Amino acid sequence: MPITDLLERNSKLYGDETALVEINPEVREEQRVTWKEYELIQPTGDAPYRREITWSIFDEKANRVANMLLGRGLKRGQKVAILMMNCLEWLPIYFGILKTGAIAVPLNFRYTSDEIEYCLKLADTDVLFFGPEFTGRMEPIVPKINRQMLLFFAGEQCPAFAEDYLRATANCSSRAPKILVDDEDEAAIYYSSGTTGFPKAILLKHTALMQSARMEAIHHETTHEDVFLCIPPLYHTGAKMHWFGSLFTGSKAVLLKGNSPSAIFQAASQEQATIVWLLVPWAQDILAALDRGELKIEDYQLSQWRLMHIGAQPVPPSLIKHWLTYFPHHKYDTNYGLSECTGPGCVHLGLENVHKVGAIGIPGYGWKIKIVDEQNQPVQQGDVGELCVKGPGVMVCYYHNPEATGEVLENGWLHTGDMARQDGDGFVFLVDRKKDVIISGGENLYPVQIEDFLSAYPKVHDVAVIGLPDKRLGEIAAAIIQVKEGMTCTESEINQFCMDLPRYKRPRKIIFAPIPRNPTGKIEKPRLREQYCGVRLVEAQNQG
Incomplete structure (x- = not known):
């Protein structure tokens, strides 16, 4: 079954039920509504801007887009890019x-013009x-990309070099196109x-997307009654594939445009969210706000919130232990x-393995999974090696890059580049990225282990460990x-x-300094290395 069949099924089974909600705390009612079919709840006072669509409208809109593209001559296997912020x-x-x-x-919404151009060309868009x-x-x-490329603009004040996609789809059929997708x-x-x-460029099949949807629903015991609060960007597999659990069960999801602690709590309370996926920085911010008394759990209706899960990067155990002091009833999962x-x-x-x-x-x-050494042989249990995974979600290839594909794919096994070890119970512990390992005086240092240790210090909000050149070691x-915030440390x-x-x-x-993270919460260690490696370091006394 291709992933599109789930949307069509939901439209038939749950057509009048809410599929998606968009909440933007920073936009007020003067913002124009773009789709008339949306049910709009206008904000009052401090209430955020909110839009929603049902499963039937969701499917009809997708059909209009499909029929418009087919009418413009789009063929099977051609590439269509999306460069948009999270929205309905x-x-x-x-x-x-x-x-x-x-x-x-x-496409990543942080891409520069050069990166956008590069990615459009790499994918033959x-x-x-x-x-x-x-x-x-x-x-x-625009002058540098394929002159035949169709450009559609989703918003107000369409530029001259593009078409307004709402106008382009307005008169298109809302019925599913007769295209067989396998x-x-x-x-x-x-x-x-x-x-x-x-x-x-990572090429995936429909099989991989369906595997992700089914797996998400199974892992998190998602039901039709659940409400998923989605905050990370949809261009990334993390947010998209977690939302696929909602698609699989036909349940409601909320797209929150904002990640402040109060915005997250307000949206979870207002929409009765039962599942919330947080990146490490957002969980850290919430805990810090609770610790300072700026955020009070009793001011919100959060008793229905049953699951908090985190992924995208190693999670300090101290963070979860701290979280459970405020939310002892929460189930918790880490996803790698x-x-x-x-x-x-x-x-x-796994929900039962806190x-x-x-x-x-x-x-x-x-x-x-398997953990292997430099000769691609399995290591002894407890020893550190490279984590390899195999399953129906593994990519087809790096598009237009057979050399890079060959470096990570072998007989269906994906070499992740992550160093890990497995304990006696079969649980995998991530040690570090293979490329991040620090070799100091002949000893391998794994930054994640040091970061986890330092994260437990009460004054530390965030931490990153990198290797710096040293003549002797x-x-x-x-x-x-x-x-x-508000603390000093020496x-x-x-x-x-x-x-x-x-x-x-x-x-x-x-070094006392802010920790840069990308939109998916990963520490941007290349930026830190560029900033500090080979540069005379001036140690700061403190930061408040």
Whole structure:
């Protein structure tokens, strides 16, 4: 079954029920509503701007997009990119693309003009839908991209070089196009995070998307009555594949445009969210606001919130232990994955395994794992090696990059580039990225282990550990620490706290500075290395 069949099924079974809600706390009622079919609840006082669509309207909108594209000559296997912020238009456009048999290509909303141009060309893009936030970035590259590329604008004040997509779809049929889409058809191209240069294009089949939807619903015991609060960007496999659990069960999801602690609590309360996926920085911000008394649980209706899960990066055990002091009734899950394996879930902790906090978990539904050494041989249990995964969500290839594909795919096994170990109970513990391992005086230092340790210090809000060049040892560990708001911290405090670490694991440099993270919550270590490696470090006394 292709992923599009789920949308059509939901339209038939739950047509009048709410499928998607968009909440934007920073937009008020003067904002024009773009789709008349939306039920609009106008804000009053401090209430946020809110729109919603039903499953039947969702499906009809996707059909209009599909029929418009087919009418413009789009063929099976051609590429259609989406460059938009999270909004109600995003997913109907995505599914409209898939209904044509074409391949959807979501683009990172942080891409510069050069990166947009690069990704459009790499994917052989034939059509692009973009939002008003990107007009300025599109203008300089329009003369450089394929003159035959169709450009559709989703918003107000359509630029001269594009078409208004609402007008283009207005008179198109709302019935499903008669295009046969198969499980084995190629469905989407997602881009890697680009931490080692320009991003790579990851090609996925409908089989992979369906695996993700089924797996998400099974892992999190999602039912039709659940309400999923989705905050991360939809261009990323993380947010999309977690939402697929709602698609699989025909349940409501809320797209929140904002990640402040109060906005998250307000949306969860207002929409009666039962499942919330948070990135580490947002969970940290919520806990800090609760600790300071700025956020009070009793001011919101949160008793229905049953599950908090986190992924996209290693999660400090101290964070979850802190979280459960405020929400002892919450079930918790950690989800591990890469875009190369259709996002989160190839390894997951499991709702019943909170006693294993610190592990990324066990093989997910339909997945196999192994941990291997440099010769691709399985390591002894407990030893550190590279984590490899195999299952129906593994990518087809890096599009137009057979060399890179060959480096990570072998007989269906995906080499993740993550170093891990497995305990006696079969639980996998992520040690670090293979490329992030610090070799100091011949010893391997795993930054994640040091970061987890430092995260437990009460004054630490966020932390990143990187290797800095050293003439004698080759590299030394440097800890960049972001101190909690309103607090001060000194190097001597951190050094004293680190006395409980083995000597060789103690950071040799302490730097107090903000921690940069990308939209999916991952620490941007290449930026930190660029900033600090080879540069004379001036140690700060404190940061408040």
